Amino acid sequence: MTARAPVPHAAATTVAASSAAASAPAADEPAAAPRSLRVALVSEGCYPFHPGGVSLWCHQLIQGMPENSSTAVALTVNGAEQSTWSAPDNLGQVVSIPLWGSRPRRRRVPPASFTGHYAALLHSMFRPLTRESETACADEFLGALRGLYEYAQAGDLTSAVIRNDSLDRLGRAWHEAGLDSGRPGAVGPLALGDAVAATNRIEHLLRPLSHPPVRADLCHLAMNGVSALVGFASKWAYGTPMVLSEHGVYLRERYLSLAGEDLSQAAKVIAMRFTRRLAASAYRSADILAPHSTYNRRWQLYGGADPARMRTMYNGVNPYDFPTAQGEPEDPTIVFVGRIDPLKDLHTLIRAFAIVRERIPNARLRMFGPVTSANERYRASCVQLITELGLSGAAVFEGPVARQADAYQAGHLVALTSVSEGFPFTVVESMSMGRPQVCTNVGGVSEAIGKDAGFVVPPRDYAAVADACIRLLEDADLRHAYGVLARKRVLERFTLDQWTNAYRQIYAELVPAVPPDASVPPAGDGRPPAQRVSDPHEGTSAPAPYSRIARDLAGIAHSHGPDAEMPRQEDGDETCAPPVVPDGPAEDPLVAP
Numbered sequence: 001m002t003a004r005a006p007v008p009h010a011a012a013t014t015v016a017a018s019s020a021a022a023s024a025p026a027a028d029e030p031a032a033a034p035r036s037l038r039v040a041l042v043s044e045g046c047y048p049f050h051p052g053g054v055s056l057w058c059h060q061l062i063q064g065m066p067e068n069s070s071t072a073v074a075l076t077v078n079g080a081e082q083s084t085w086s087a088p089d090n091l092g093q094v095v096s097i098p099l100w101g102s103r104p105r106r107r108r109v110p111p112a113s114f115t116g117h118y119a120a121l122l123h124s125m126f127r128p129l130t131r132e133s134e135t136a137c138a139d140e141f142l143g144a145l146r147g148l149y150e151y152a153q154a155g156d157l158t159s160a161v162i163r164n165d166s167l168d169r170l171g172r173a174w175h176e177a178g179l180d181s182g183r184p185g186a187v188g189p190l191a192l193g194d195a196v197a198a199t200n201r202i203e204h205l206l207r208p209l210s211h212p213p214v215r216a217d218l219c220h221l222a223m224n225g226v227s228a229l230v231g232f233a234s235k236w237a238y239g240t241p242m243v244l245s246e247h248g249v250y251l252r253e254r255y256l257s258l259a260g261e262d263l264s265q266a267a268k269v270i271a272m273r274f275t276r277r278l279a280a281s282a283y284r285s286a287d288i289l290a291p292h293s294t295y296n297r298r299w300q301l302y303g304g305a306d307p308a309r310m311r312t313m314y315n316g317v318n319p320y321d322f323p324t325a326q327g328e329p330e331d332p333t334i335v336f337v338g339r340i341d342p343l344k345d346l347h348t349l350i351r352a353f354a355i356v357r358e359r360i361p362n363a364r365l366r367m368f369g370p371v372t373s374a375n376e377r378y379r380a381s382c383v384q385l386i387t388e389l390g391l392s393g394a395a396v397f398e399g400p401v402a403r404q405a406d407a408y409q410a411g412h413l414v415a416l417t418s419v420s421e422g423f424p425f426t427v428v429e430s431m432s433m434g435r436p437q438v439c440t441n442v443g444g445v446s447e448a449i450g451k452d453a454g455f456v457v458p459p460r461d462y463a464a465v466a467d468a469c470i471r472l473l474e475d476a477d478l479r480h481a482y483g484v485l486a487r488k489r490v491l492e493r494f495t496l497d498q499w500t501n502a503y504r505q506i507y508a509e510l511v512p513a514v515p516p517d518a519s520v521p522p523a524g525d526g527r528p529p530a531q532r533v534s535d536p537h538e539g540t541s542a543p544a545p546y547s548r549i550a551r552d553l554a555g556i557a558h559s560h561g562p563d564a565e566m567p568r569q570e571d572g573d574e575t576c577a578p579p580v581v582p583d584g585p586a587e588d589p590l591v592a593p
Contacts, residue, residue, distance in 0.1 A: 034067045034504060037511055040216035040234065042073040042227045048094060049074055049081035051370050051400070052339050053425045054222055054247050057315060061220070063088045064500035068507075073214055073230055075099055097211050099204050099226070103158050110151070110160035117147030118161070119169055125273040126177035128185075138284055138304055141277040142232075145209070149233055152210040161203040170195050170270075179269070187266050197263065198270040205274070213237035217511050221282070224250035225275065228282035235285065241510040244286035245313065247422030248443060249299045251279045253343070256420060260342075280304045287510055290503075292423035293444020311506060314447070315423045316499030319491055322432035325409050325483075332363045332473040335411030335435075337404055337426045338418075340371035340379045340397070345440075347385055348462045349417040354389045355466035360473055365395040368407040408433045412479060413472045418442050419459050432490040436482035438468040448494070453486035 041047070047058035062070045071093045074081075078101035083094070124140035127133055148157060160166065174180060174190045208229035219231040220243045234240040254275045258268050283289065283305040290313040291297040297312055334353065338344050346367065353365040371379045379397065386395045401407045404426070408414060414430040414437055421443035428448055431437065437454030439445045446456045455468035472479045 034065070035508065035511075035513060037068045037217040037507055038071070038215075039065075039068050039507070040071045040073050040214045040219045040230070040240075041222065042075075042214075042219060042230045043222040044075040044225060044227050045077075046222065047074065048072055048083040048085040048087070048091075049076060050372070051084060053422070055085065056425055057245075057247065058222055059085055059088070060496065061500075061503065062091055064496065065504060065507075066090050071095060071214065071216060073097065075208065075226055075230075077101070095214065097208050097230070099207050103207070108156060108159065110155060110163070113147065114151045114155065114157075114160050115165075115169075117144045117151065118166060119173070120144035121148065122170060122173035125270070125277055126173050126179060128177075129276075134280065134304060137277060138280040142281040142285065145229070145232060145281065146236055148206065149209040149229075149236060152206075153212075157206060157210050158203055161206065162199055167192075167195050167199055170199060174266075179266075187269050190266050191264070194264045194266045194270075198267045201267075201271055202274060205278075209233060214240075216240055218243065218507055221245065221286070223247060224279050224282050225254070226278070228278060228285070231282070232285065241287040242285065243288045243290055243506060243510065244282055245290045245292065246296050246300065247292055248343075248420050249296055249422075251276060251303065252299065253420050256343070288506055290506065293447050295444050295447070296422065311502070313499065313502060314444070314494055315425055315428060316494050316496040317425065317428050317432055317490065318496045319432050319487075322405050322408070322429045324487060325433040325435060328412050329364075329410060332360050333411040334363065334365045334438075334469055334473075335407055335414050335430075336365070336367040336369070336416065337401075337407045337414065337430070338369045338416065338424075339375070340367070340369055340382070341375050342378050343418055343420050345417045345419045345460065346382050348440075348460050348465060349415055350382060350385050350389065350391065350395055351462040352415075352417070352465035352469065353395055354391060355463065356469050356473070357391065357394060359470050363394070363473065365391070366398055366407075366410055367396065368398045368401045368404075368410075370400045404429055405433060408435050411435065413438060413454070413469065415465065415469065416440065416445065417459070417462075417465055418445075421445055423448060428490055428494045431486035431494075434483035434487045436472050436479050436486060438465060438472065440465075449486075450489055452482060453489055454482055 041058055041061065043054060043058055046052060047055040058072065062068075062072070066089065068090060069092045070088070070090055072091060073095045074097070076096045076098050079096045079098040080101075081096070087094075120140055121144035124137045124144060127137050127140075129137075151157060151160070171190055174195075179185075179187050180189045205226050206229070208226060209232075211230075211233070213233040213236070214230060215238060216234065217240070219234045219240050221227045221231050222245055224244060224246055228244070231240075231242040231244070235242055255272065258271055261268070263271070280303045283300050283303045286305075287309065289300055289305050289310045291300055291310065292313060292315060294312060297310060300310065301307060334349075334356070336344075336346070336349060340346065349365070349367075353363070356363050356365075383397070386392055398407075408430040412435075414426065414435045416424060416427060416437070416439040418424075418440055419442060423444035427437060427439060427445060431448070431453055437449050437456075439449060439454065439456055440459040440461075441456045442459055449456055455471070457464035457468055472482070
């Protein structure tokens with residue numbers, strides 16, 4: 001077999017090195033001390049309660065800017081989670097917003113204003129999905145969210161959403177959109193059980209709107225999705241500017257997750273529509289978007305993001321924490337480091353290792369990383385596969401490791417066979433230690449590895465993974481050459497100092513040193529009030545869509561769609577194929593893994 005050559009990819013313009021250099025003081029000028037800002041860092045299911053790459057990113061961002069006072073806003077399950085990270089000195093507060101715990105209910109009849117806003121939310125979700133309607137749908141959805149937020153701050157949003165009236169309204173919206181008819185793209189009748197399941201999910205996801213808005217100089221979202229509701233609330237209440245980073249592509253990962261859930265097609269369509277509208281609203285509302293790769297950037301453009309507000313921000317590591325590895329283990333060893341999670345697709349890695357063992361009988365596979373209670377079944381399925389393939393004792397789960405550098409030291413190469421990624425720390429960390437890579441072509445992985453730090457192969461192609469591993473294990477000269485170039489690439493492009501300084505510059509851009517004129521409305525508050533249209537079913541009013549922005553989504557994003565040729569961006573890197581994304585008026589498809 002012949003290992004695939006590294007997959008080409010598009011190089012993004014980053015602000016990490018160039019911006020830092022441009023803003024550096026002259027040699028005879030003293031460097032100005034960074035200003036102190038109040039920063040709210042928002043994440044879902046991550047920092048400071050869980051391990052993983054996103055949590056590490058949050059921790060580094062807080063530690064890397066000690067001049068700021070940070071608040072970690074965590075969207076949690078029930079609020080009983082315990083921190084797994086030691087708090088930096090400048091982490092002043094942790095705010096937990098539970099999404100799934102029980103909530104007291106007042107059972108009051110909601111006012112007509114709620115009825116109108118909720119009807120508008122559902123209307124925007126079920127409008128036909130075309131490129132031309134995407135902008136108007138996002139505007140209507142965002143306007144409805146703001147109305148629900150204003151009601152939730154004084155009323156009982158939970159009780160209002162799960163009332164029988166709201167269930168009936170969901171059924172009517174479904175019918176009026178033709179989703180239960182025989183037209184192309186229809187799903188079928190919406191059963192009562194499906195309506196209840198979908199409404200229950202929407203109620204839980206809207207809970208951040210009921211929490212008091214976070215007061216800060218700046219809201220930084222670690223991801224899209226429900227985290228955006230925290231940023232919206234702060235923007236609506238105080239005019240707080242909002243930065244949106246994105247590690248993996250939130251919309252794509254939710255589609256992948258829904259594909260495996262035990263829900264009817266109707267319930268999945270409702271969940272997908274809500275997620276798509278929410279993601280598009282966040283892209284359009286963020287003052288700056290900071291995708292972690294050009295792959296993510298193209299998804300954001302497709303979702304309606306303004307390219308003028310985008311800064312591609314690659315993750316950085318401290319090369320002193322991950323120095324060049326000394327020597328190699330005695331047995332040929334492949335190392336995996338990361339969460340034990342279906343998105344990491346360890347089944348593919350294990351199947352690839354079975355092929356490697358046929359060629360190299362003394363090869364070993366060591367898998368380092370934590371497993372959450374939710375993923376215990378997945379870990380058990382991996383162990384079962386190891387047993388079935390006769391790999392017991394050769395392929396081993398090592399559990400979490402105190403120092404990730406020790407895990408990278410334990411292998412000849414590092415493998416990552418994920419089906420979805422952002423810009424993974426494990427790849428850059430192990431590259432910093434001079435370990436060559438064998439990775440699947442997802443997210444920004446190929447942008448990290450480039451031409452000469454290892455092999456990039458198609459996802460779920462275990463034969464290609466095995467091919468690349470065998471080449472590296474059998475060819476010491478190739479392995480060492482890749483390792484040297486991998487560390488050189490990190491030092492030139494992906495250091496923690498470059499990354500921190502780039503974010504510091506973004507913060508300074510959004511929060512000017514001189515307070516803005518009080519006569520000027522703050523960001524996010526400058527829109528005119530929504531016009532009202534009558535709701536024939538309620539005899540009340542519902543907000544009409546806000547005016548469409550001047551640019552057309554198709555004009556900036558359709559050229560990056562699935563059938564278009566991606567324009568080449570040159571800086572010595574390669575060109576990556578655009579992501580496969582939903583298109584046309586049909587129902588949102590589940591994105592194939």
